[in-house]
Amino acid sequence: MIWVLHGSCRWWSKDTVAIVTGANKGIGLSMVKRFAELGVTVILTARDTKRGLKAVESLMAQGLHVHFFRLDVSDPDSVKTFVSWFRLKFGALDILVNNAAVSFNEIDENSVEHAETVIKTNFYGPKLLTEALLPLFRLSPSTSRILNITSRLGHFDKLRNPKIRSIISDEEKLSEEQIDNMVSLFLSNVKQGTWKSQGWPEIWTDYSVSKIALNAYSKLLAKQNQGCGLSVNCYCPGFTQTSMTRGRGTHTADDAAAIGALLALLPPQELPTGKFYIAHSNLSNKREALRLGLRVLKFRSFEVHLENVRLKAHQNKVIFLEDGWGFAFW
Numbered sequence: 001m002i003w004v005l006h007g008s009c010r011w012w013s014k015d016t017v018a019i020v021t022g023a024n025k026g027i028g029l030s031m032v033k034r035f036a037e038l039g040v041t042v043i044l045t046a047r048d049t050k051r052g053l054k055a056v057e058s059l060m061a062q063g064l065h066v067h068f069f070r071l072d073v074s075d076p077d078s079v080k081t082f083v084s085w086f087r088l089k090f091g092a093l094d095i096l097v098n099n100a101a102v103s104f105n106e107i108d109e110n111s112v113e114h115a116e117t118v119i120k121t122n123f124y125g126p127k128l129l130t131e132a133l134l135p136l137f138r139l140s141p142s143t144s145r146i147l148n149i150t151s152r153l154g155h156f157d158k159l160r161n162p163k164i165r166s167i168i169s170d171e172e173k174l175s176e177e178q179i180d181n182m183v184s185l186f187l188s189n190v191k192q193g194t195w196k197s198q199g200w201p202e203i204w205t206d207y208s209v210s211k212i213a214l215n216a217y218s219k220l221l222a223k224q225n226q227g228c229g230l231s232v233n234c235y236c237p238g239f240t241q242t243s244m245t246r247g248r249g250t251h252t253a254d255d256a257a258a259i260g261a262l263l264a265l266l267p268p269q270e271l272p273t274g275k276f277y278i279a280h281s282n283l284s285n286k287r288e289a290l291r292l293g294l295r296v297l298k299f300r301s302f303e304v305h306l307e308n309v310r311l312k313a314h315q316n317k318v319i320f321l322e323d324g325w326g327f328a329f330w
């Protein structure tokens with residue numbers, strides 16, 4: 001897949017600074033690579049220094065220079081140390097990609113054995129990091145951005161308990177406390193062994209709840225920062241060939257990251273906030289997107305000019321492609 005970025009859309013420079021979490025492999029590493037190829041200054045972070053430096057070396061071998069710092073998003077001390085280092089070294093931030101996540105489920109299995117770790121890493125991790133970095137966003141006219149890598153498994157309709165679904169879906173009244181309450185209730189149901197009968201998502205239950213919480217928090221954060229020069233959006237990369245899926249999937253991490261980078265780098269005047277993008281690579285996913293009431297965007301070919309994407313996205317039209325790739329948004 002080749003994305004052609006039109007010159008007039010290029011609002012960033014080497015002074016534009018991006019942080020990507022969980023970037024020693026998978027979609028995170030591909031996002032870092034894409035940002036570096038496009039001339040953004042990027043900090044590759046990883047919870048394991050050895051694995052992180054190996055990833056940096058792999059990029060150097062491709063002629064790409066990136067910065068590295070260790071960051072375990074589930075560890076408040078690590079977040080604190082990272083943010084202090086970042087403040088001293090860079091001072092200001094433009095783009096944050098909260099990508100790091102875990103799942104302990106095999107594709108067709110569902111266990112909640114590691115629910116606490118999953119929630120701590122996939123929801124509280126990005127939340128903690130985001131809150132620590134908020135004061136460092138540059139808030140320039142090009143607008144700062146947060147892209148949270150979430151999942152369609154975190155769509156609110158996966159909640160089968162109507163009361164919880166209605167609280168989480170109510171954008172007007174949604175609060176941090178309500179999201180925390182939902183997560184605490186889930187963890188307590190897990191502890192009590194009652195989670196199966198309480199209407200939680202049926203597939204990859206703990207992972208889904210973590211992503212529902214992250215999607216809801218993203219909506220809330222977007223609303224709180226509306227008009228302040230900070231956009232907050234979510235992106236589901238679709239079924240991607242990474243460690244998380246044991247290498248299964250309909251497309252590569254580079255494919256998923258190409259769209260992710262495009263969304264993160266949308267021109268300021270076209271940058272939405274509070275949206276949930278879903279990449280899909282086949283018709284059944286497209287049907288799912290339509291079923292969920294998502295607006296679907298498609299691409300005629302992989303060689304898309306960002307300007308065209310911008311134009312058509314703006315008009316909320318269908319754009320599109322030969323083999324089914326595209327993305328949708330809420």
Ligand SMILES: NC(=O)c1ccc[n+]([C@@H]2O[C@H](COP(=O)([O-])OP(=O)(O)OC[C@H]3O[C@@H](n4cnc5c(N)ncnc54)[C@H](OP(=O)(O)O)[C@@H]3O)[C@@H](O)[C@H]2O)c1
Binds near residue numbers: 022241242245253
């Ligand atoms: N692959 C898919 O089909 C798919 C679909 C929808 C959404 N997603 C989302 O896409 C994102 C990337 O996933 P992926 O598919 O690229 O999976 P992956 O290859 O397993 O990569 C996950 C990354 O997160 C890191 N990580 C885990 N816990 C961490 C922590 N506490 N602190 C910092 N880093 C941590 C991992 O580091 P280690 O190497 O040290 O474990 C790894 O670098 C995730 O948010 C995932 O939920 C993936």
